[in-house]
Amino acid sequence: MEFIKRFFNSFASPSSLHEAGILSMNMRNLDYVIKYNPRKLLPQVDDKLTTKHMAEKAGVDVPKLLGVVEYQHDIKNLGTLLKQHDCFVIKPAQGSGGKGILVIVGRDGDRYVKASGDTLEFEDINRHVSNILGGLYSLGGKSDVAMIESLIVADPVFNDYSFEGVPDIRMIVFRGFPVMGMLRLATRASDGKANLHQGAVGVGLDIASGKSLRAVQFDLPIEKHPDTGHSFEKLKVPHWDRLLKLTAACYDMTGLGYLGVDIVLDEVHGPLILELNARPGLAIQIANGCGIQPRLELIESLPNWNMPIEEKVAYSKEHFASV
Amino acid sequence: MKGRFQLSLAVIILIAAGLGLTLYKHFALGFPLTRGETTTVWSVEAEIQFKADGGPAKATLTLPDQQSGFRILNESFASPGYGINQFEDDGQRRAEWSIRKASGMQSLFYKVNLHPDRQQTEPLAPPVDENNGTLKAKPSLPEPYQTAANSLLERVTERSADSRSFTGTLIKEFIAKQPSQNTNMLLSMIDNRTELTNLLIDMLSMTDIPARVVRGLYLEDGRRRQPMVEMLEVYTNDGWILFDPETGVSGNPENFFLWQRGGKSLMDVMGGTASRVSFSMISQNVPSRDLAIETSQADDAALVDFSIYSLPLEVQNAFKSILLIPIGTLVVLIMRILVGLRTSGTFMPVLISVAFLETQLLPGLVIFITIVSIGLWIRSILSQLNMLLVARLAAVIIVVIGIMGAMSVLSWKMGITQALTVTFFPMIILAWTIERMSILWEEEGPKDVLIEGFGSLLVASMSYLLMSNPMVEHLTYNFPELLFTVLGLTLMLGQYTGYRLLELRRFKPLVGG
Incomplete structure (x- = not known):
């Protein structure tokens, strides 16, 4: 009872x-x-890249967009793009639930240091971007776009x-x-x-x-x-x-x-x-x-x-x- | 707000239309609301027998018409070698069997199926004056009977008010225990029902009351060689009324099937001798639904004529399960909108419950949980190989088929035949469920997978219990009009902005206590 x-x-x-x-x-x-x-x-x-472009146009503060990789053949420019930045975030524009987000916090010689402390080769980053473009992290497997943003340093x-x-x-x-x-x-x-x-x-x-x-x-x-x-x-x-x-x-x-x-x-x-x-x-x-x-x-x-x-x-x- | 008013109006119209059409079909067309309701159908068979002379032979038989109290469903003729044609004679249908050459005993059959029915036919036409206002020459009886008849008629006229009471009183005179002297004299003229009926008609005609003889059968189950019974039909202020000449009771007797009106012969045979006609009858119980379909189709009721019943049987069977799906969707709506359960995939539980219909509930649940668990395990292996979604899904489908095959073979070898029904599960749905659940597992953790899986199976089980209910199946299949009602309810639920049952619990901390 x-x-x-x-x-x-x-x-x-x-x-x-x-x-x-x-x-x-x-x-x-x-x-x-x-x-x-x-x-x-x-x-x-739904598309973070569209949101970002709109925000930049409207003067709303967003993490700075360092670059975009739209097509597989653009990946060859990735190297020159990443050379200018020590730390950055790569994320799929239509990803959900934080999937496919790669956070690089620094360099160790030629290698890239992840937030967890592991290091990656440039080839690994290349493959990650390629996966994003192929739609590995987007809903329904649609082909996607990889965004490279500046790293946020939490207050x-x-x-x-x-x-x-x-x-x-x-x-x-x-x-x-x-x-x-x-x-x-x-x-x-x-x-x-x-x-x-x-x-x-x-x-x-x-x-x-x-x-x-x-x-x-x-x-x-x-x-x-x-x-x-x-x-x-x-x-x-x-x-x-x-x-x-x-x-x-x-x-x-x-x-x-x-x-x-x-x-x-x-x-x-x-x-x-x-x-x-x-x-x-x-x-x-x-x-x-x-x-x-x-x-x-x-x-x-x-x-x-x-x-x-x-x-x-x-x-x-x-x-x-x-x- | 205007849109909401229109929606409410649509809801009301849809629900009313669904219920209204259902009730119409039930009350007007006789479709039973519950399953297993049966109705009596009488089969009456007339057999004409005669001895053919060896030359051409011809036999005609008066056929019954639609009448109030009974409804003729169908009729058939059986008579090897004979040509049959129907014609109309003096407002009465007759059938004619004919053959070029016949000898020996001949048997011709006519069979009619009847259904006792409350329906009323149009009132019969008043008597036709063929002789310009004056009824045909009044009959007269040989003396001294005519004098006796006249004084009896006088006596009856004094003691009656109209045609109806006149007829009643007249018959009473004939059946009285101690008939008067006049009546006794008249009674001495006759010795059977036929003659009594004819005498009564003659006497009624003498007083200008239109009357005619009617022949019919008392329907009694399993009777053979039933005789035709004569009745008296008298035209009164209320139209034509039947009287039983031997009891004086007026009105249509129970189970009396009227075969012929007027004094024409019931049967004529040419080219033969020793002819006779006999009737046998049998009653059968048939499902009310079958009868309703048959009668409605005969009536060209548009609701039935343009319905699923007009489709081939195979398609009808398919619709039997298709029409159950709205019930499942309704359960999903209620559980999601009113209760707030989470399910994996909006209507996936409905498809699972359709599979349960084939597998039964418990085996179905066991099979489903087994396949999804194994699938999730294999899917977790697949996810370690980076793969694109479409390829991954295709791989999961193939794996599901493999599990289904393995399950069937294993269970067959072990003698568990229930597991063979595994093939009824839609594998694409299983694959999608596995995919969704595994994504959920990765993103939200196993707890959410359990919650969603439990919600899905609960909803699937509930809609299975509803859909497998014979009553529900009967209603959805025989009253597809109820789809309107379900649609109306769906639109109504679509406007519900109140709290879900589980929200009452979720937000409880906000109101204290």
Whole structure:
């Protein structure tokens, strides 16, 4: 009996969730993704190269594009291209889930040093690029394009909070208004990936200040990072205003009304747009400990929402402040 | 908002159309809603026998017409060597058997299949005045019977109000335990039912009440050599009404199949002697559905005429399983949209459940899990060789076929015949499932593979249980109109923006407690 009761208690009533303004998956799809993200605009976020070109054109900060290899016969130019750079990242333009990303952090004579410390021959890099072009990492095996980007050096501010990998910030941007944000930190449990349901830590961020609100792992609140043991209390994301403006600009750039923007903080260049997502998940609500729907509805109810980016950011900071 | 209104309207129309057509088919065309419902069909056989003279011979038999209470499904003639043709005589169908040369005993058969039916036919035409307003010359009886008849008619007229009560009262006089003197005299004229009927008709005609004789059969199962029974049909204010001349009961008796109207002969034989006709009958129980199809096709009901039933049997069988698929998709929709289960590939579970229909649930689950597990293991070996996706998929398909073959041979040798059904699994789907699962394994880890695999198998099992239900199969196959309803429900689910069941659990920490 007790077990059955506990089981039923593990479900919230729909009305209580509704009151808390929790956005459901069905409503996200029907009332936001389908409504505000026209299908014809989606290819620009599916292909990272298109996104990058658009960002560079719009003046939105992204990791610098060092070069592109489009066809197999372009690979012969790879050598001259790579000679100029000590560290770089090679990634497929249409890859998913971080597959096919090769990070080179330095040189050891003629050899290239990977993030893990292993070294590669130039031939190995050649083959990797060739595999990318052949579609080894793209969805459906479509032939792809290899992008060579400058290496991101993570801002040391997060060093105490991250087990491995570069922490990133996910911001939901609705009609150009930053609505809700969270910081994703890899853990040992998540195997260095910033994926919440694999055990990465999600830290809800105050839109007004960039300060941490609360942190969750596996959907449950935690006080300290499980691996480094650091408390999240004092965590504050630097360059917060710049970051907000950067995310807001992504709407003007893509025209996608309901957008998930992934940002990394580079030690030198500050916030950079890493990736855009036209179907951002709902876990951000759990990390923030509150529903996103009232914020979305507030923006939908604005009679004149088409204002300059600065005003949008100011509006968000005023209305979506949590403390 | 306007679009949503239109969608709601479409949903309502679709659901109503599906249910409406189904109910129409059930109530108007007689399609049974449940399986195994049977209906009685009567087979009545008329056998004409006569001794042919050796020259040309010809026999005619009056044939029954469609009537209220019964429905003629089909009829057939059997008579070796005879030519048969049907013609219309005085509004009555007749069949004529003819032969150039015949000798000895001849047997001619006519068989009609009937189905008791609540349907009403159009009311019969009122009596035709062939002689310009005056009914044909009134019959008269030889004296002293005419005088007795006249006084009896007078007596009955006084005690009745209209044609109907008049007939009833008249018959009562004849069947009374102690008949009056006049009646007794008239009764002495007759000694069988036929003569009684004819006398009653004569007497009714004397009072200008149109009446005619009707012949028919009482249907009783397994009867042979049943006689034709005469009935009296009288034209009243309510139209033609049947009376039983020996009981006075009016209205169509139960199980009375009307064969012929009017006093014409039932059968004529030329070129033969000692002719007689006898009737035998038998009742059969046939599935209501078969009957409904037959009658609807006979009626040219468009819903049936342009339906799956008009297709060749082989194609019909294919549709039997095709029409089940929407039920599976509906289960997928409910489990994904309302419950929030994750499945591997959107409609893969439906295809798996179709395979389960052939393998049965438990063997199917075992086979599926075995193949996918072995496939995942081999796929992990393949992924160590860098390969392009298309080639990798092709390799997985070949491996799956190999596993299927090995499983069949091994299980056959070990005497487990259930495993032979492995061939019913669509191998392309298996290969895709393996590919998807292995990508999921690499990207998200084994936990997600288990969750997705469990979700897929749960949905597949549920839709299998629904699809294998004989009731569901009966409804989807015989009422394909229900597709409209399923489509309507699908459109409705497509608009659902509420929480999924599993989201109630996922977001529980956000509302405390």
